Amino acid sequence: KRIIYSEKQINQRIDAAAEWLNKKFKNNKQAPIFLSVLKGALPFYGNLIMKIKIDVIFDFIVLSSFRGKMKPSCMPKIITDLFNNIKGKDVVIVEDIADSAKTLCVLIKYLKIRKPKSITTVVLINKPDKRRVSFEPDFSCFTIYNSPFIIGYGLDINEKARNLPYIAEFDKRYLGKV
Numbered sequence: 028k029r030i031i032y033s034e035k036q037i038n039q040r041i042d043a044a045a046e047w048l049n050k051k052f053k054n055n056k057q058a059p060i061f062l063s064v065l066k067g068a069l070p071f072y073g074n075l076i077m078k079i080k081i082d083v084i085f086d087f088i089v090l091s092s093f094r095g096k097m098k099p100s101c102m103p104k105i106i107t108d109l110f111n112n113i114k115g116k117d118v119v120i121v122e123d124i125a126d127s128a129k130t131l132c133v134l135i136k137y138l139k140i141r142k143p144k145s146i147t148t149v150v151l152i153n154k155p156d157k158r159r160v161s162f163e164p165d166f167s168c169f170t171i172y173n174s175p176f177i178i179g180y181g182l183d184i185n186e187k188a189r190n191l192p193y194i195a196e197f198d199k200r201y202l203g204k205v
C-alpha cells in the first residue's frame with residue numbers, strides 16, 4: 028500500500044545497530060555467536076553482519092510462528108536447531124520483528140537451558156503495543172505503534188514479499204490473492 032521505511036532508512040538504522048554491537052563487544056575475549064532467526068531475519072542479518080568489526084560466529088535457527096496469513100500461531104515451533112554449543116558464550120539473537128514477542132520469549136527460554144554467558148536481542152522492527160508477553164529488545168532499529176501488517180526486508184505475506192528491499196504496509200485488498 029505504501030512504503031514505511033525505505034532501503035536508505037533501513038541501511039542507516041542497521042549502521043546504528045552495528046555501531047551499538049561493535050561498542051558492546053569491543054573488548055570481548057571470545058567471539059559472540061550471532062544467531063539469525065530464519066527465515067525472516069535473513070536480509071537484516073546479512074546486512075548487519077557485514078558492518079560488524081569484531082570476530083563473530085554465525086549460527087542459524089529456523090522457527091515457525093505464523094500458521095496462516097496474518098494471524099500468529101499459539102506456539103512457535105523449532106524446525107531446525109542451531110549448530111553451536113552456546114554454553115558460556117555470548118549470544119546475539121538477530122530477529123526481524125518483536126510483535127506479540129511469543130517467538131522471542133520461547134527462543135530465549137530454550138537458549139537459556141543451554142547456559143549461555145549472555146543473550147542480547149536485536150530486532151529490525153519493534154511493535155511494543157502488540158505484546159502478549161512482556162519483553163523488551165536490547166536494540167530495535169524501528170519502533171512502530173499502531174502498526175499495520177508489514178512486508179519486505181524479510182517479512183512475508185504467505186511466504187511472499189520477503190525480497191522487497193524496503194518495508195511496506197500490506198494492502199489488505201490483496202489478502203487471499205497472494
Ligand code: IMP
Nearest residue numbers: 067092125126127128129130176177182
Ligand atoms: P511474534 O508475534 O513476536 O512471536 O512474531 C512472530 C512472527 O510473526 C515474526 O517472527 C514474524 O515472522 C511474524 N510477524 C509478526 N508481525 C508481522 C508483520 O507485520 N508482517 C509480517 N510478519 C509478521
Ligand code: MG
Nearest residue numbers: 066067068123
Ligand atoms: Mg520471523
